[in-house]
Amino acid sequence: MAEAVFFLAGAGAVAGAIGVVALRNPFFCVLALVSHLVSLAALFLLLQAEFVAAAQVVVYAGAVMVLYVFVVAYVGGQDEPLGPQAGSGLRLVATLFGAMLFVELCVAVLGTGLSAVDSGGADVAVAGGADAYGSADQIGELLLTKFLLAFEVASFLLLIAAVGAVVLARRRGGMTAAEDQARFSAMDVLRPAGTGTMAEAVGGRRRALAAAPASEADAQPAAAAAREPAPPAEDE
């Protein structure tokens, strides 16, 4: 039974991987990766990694792939020609490199001195109990005791990545001049001069005001006074 499930899931995972590499339309590539991830979750279940399998399906095949689908829809899922324009020598070399890498990995895996590789693994507590191998109890306890530092660093990394993605993908003022000037928004009247631009992000509000035209700077007397910190000295 376990053998049949293993071969089904393994074939599904490999077929999904080949689909990602070989399909032309990026949208179908994403769908192939989803099927690959679900098959891989089945393999994780066979290895009694229940929590990782659940996280794989929910987080990876669910959330991350939705992000991919949105970006493919935004960029435009146009068909790309497979292979480089200038000759197919590069493609041949890449395929050869892949084959050599596979042979090397197989030599490393199958020729290993680890005798446990040829066994079904160590005896572990079966699923169902509170201290079962790979259960959410065990993973959670490890994450909050032995691997607490890695857990906290991972949370900070996620925060930094979220902020970085927003900074990278936001709409910058003045980047696409023709498109931005053709459209008129009520915020153009209401917002102070220079806000929402790259100049403001880099140099703060003061430099943004300095870059703004003089008439708009006059409309902000407080900010203009802050720019020249010593007006009484000039009076004398």
Next chain:
Amino acid sequence: MDIGWYLTVSALIFTIGAAGVLTRRSPLVVLLCLELMLNAANLALIAFARMHGNAEGQVFAIIVMVVAACEVTVGLGVIVAMRRRRLPIDVDELRELQG
């Protein structure tokens, strides 16, 4: 099933992902192939964790998943920024780092 079978499947998926990174031209698909390689590494980690009967390898796999999610987020942000700037979505055309 023997652990060696899982490691062989992992090696095969890693190889396919590496070949995809080298051959594909769309940065979106290159990111997908990077995901393939990370998942192959995850499968090997979990197989070795099962071999030792020790759940610490599974924690390692979860951290790898977190890092992969961060990489995807930033990579997709870069692709959206490229699209905004009308740059070609093609890794062969983007061969210079010009601001």
